[in-house]
Amino acid sequence: MAKNNGAGLDTHQQEFLKLVNENSRSQHPYTVFKDFCELAALSFSNAVDRSQYEQREARYLQIIKGYQADEVARFPQMLASLTLSLEEHMSDCLGALFMALELGNSRAGQFFTPYPVCSLMARMICGDVKEQCKARGYVSVMEPAVGAGGMVIATAEAFRDAGVNYQQAMHATCIDIDATAVHMAYVQLSLLHVPAIIVHGNALSNEQWGYWLTPAHVLGFWNTKLKCDRDEKQDQEETGDHKTPVMPNIVSKQVRELGAVKKKTGQLTLF
Numbered sequence: 001m002a003k004n005n006g007a008g009l010d011t012h013q014q015e016f017l018k019l020v021n022e023n024s025r026s027q028h029p030y031t032v033f034k035d036f037c038e039l040a041a042l043s044f045s046n047a048v049d050r051s052q053y054e055q056r057e058a059r060y061l062q063i064i065k066g067y068q069a070d071e072v073a074r075f076p077q078m079l080a081s082l083t084l085s086l087e088e089h090m091s092d093c094l095g096a097l098f099m100a101l102e103l104g105n106s107r108a109g110q111f112f113t114p115y116p117v118c119s120l121m122a123r124m125i126c127g128d129v130k131e132q133c134k135a136r137g138y139v140s141v142m143e144p145a146v147g148a149g150g151m152v153i154a155t156a157e158a159f160r161d162a163g164v165n166y167q168q169a170m171h172a173t174c175i176d177i178d179a180t181a182v183h184m185a186y187v188q189l190s191l192l193h194v195p196a197i198i199v200h201g202n203a204l205s206n207e208q209w210g211y212w213l214t215p216a217h218v219l220g221f222w223n224t225k226l227k228c229d230r231d232e233k234q235d236q237e238e239t240g241d242h243k244t245p246v247m248p249n250i251v252s253k254q255v256r257e258l259g260a261v262k263k264k265t266g267q268l269t270l271f
Contacts, residue, residue, distance in 0.1 A: 009097070012081045016081040017100060019074045019078045033097070035066075035067075037094065037187055038183045039064070039075055041182075041186045043060070049212075049213050049218065086188065091115045092154075093188065094187065095147065095150050112147050118150040118151050119157065122151060122158045128162075129158065130162060133169045138169045138170060139159075139170050140173070145203065153192060155172075167193050172189065172195070174196055175199045175201055176198075177200075177201070179200055182212065189216075193216040195222050
């Protein structure tokens with residue numbers, strides 16, 4: 001069993017560690033943590049993304065079968081602890097818990113940047129977000145190696161502290177090659193109501209194996225807004241005018257696929 005170091009964690013995070021320990025009697029702590037992240041991600045996704053519901057519901061039931069009834073009951077308690085921690089202060093809560101559980105792999109480079117560093121970097125990069133929002137009404141954020149979402153959360157916090165509602169004025173497109181990192185980022189961004197697409201893929205090769213839409217993305221009709229950006233990109237390519245950021249191919253492909261989904265009636269739909 002991994003050594004759980006609760007130093008520097010709030011009471012809700014410490015409760016989370018306790019619950020992980022209690023579920024680690026028959027499973028390795030990494031497996032428990034990984035399964036929690038995926039279960040929570042599947043639950044959030046199935047509430048808003050009906051196109052992937054059946055596949056993800058089957059995956060949810062497959063994971064649950066590996067745990068006893070009392071162990072299954074602890075997963076919602078872990079989610080409650082995570083939610084309470086994020087309500088008290090914006091941070092990379094799951095990244096801190098991952099490191100506290102000593103689940104990192106130095107050879108694979110599995111480390112999460114401390115949140116204070118993310119916060120400093122975000123404030124240096126963001127600049128005057130109010131001015132940036134005036135052009136299109138929102139700012140697009142691109143994170144090609146999202147990890148647990150620390151930089152995106154820090155950017156959202158910088159928006160909030162500048163008096164800008166990040167839930168309406170910021171959209172994040174996130175990519176990571178590691179499935180657990182994708183789930184971690186998706187869960188935290190969902191709880192913080194950050195509009196985002198989290199892509200499980202390789203930002204260098206443009207390979208893509210899956211995607212996750214946060215509730216804020218779906219409820220905010222961001223597919224339509226991103227489609228307008230894609231159309232604008234095409235216009236810019238034709239005229240040679242590049243005044244706005246161009247979406248990477250992996251993201252443009254995702255937006256195109258999402259926008260192409262139709263109901264049997266032929267009506268365009270988000271799902």
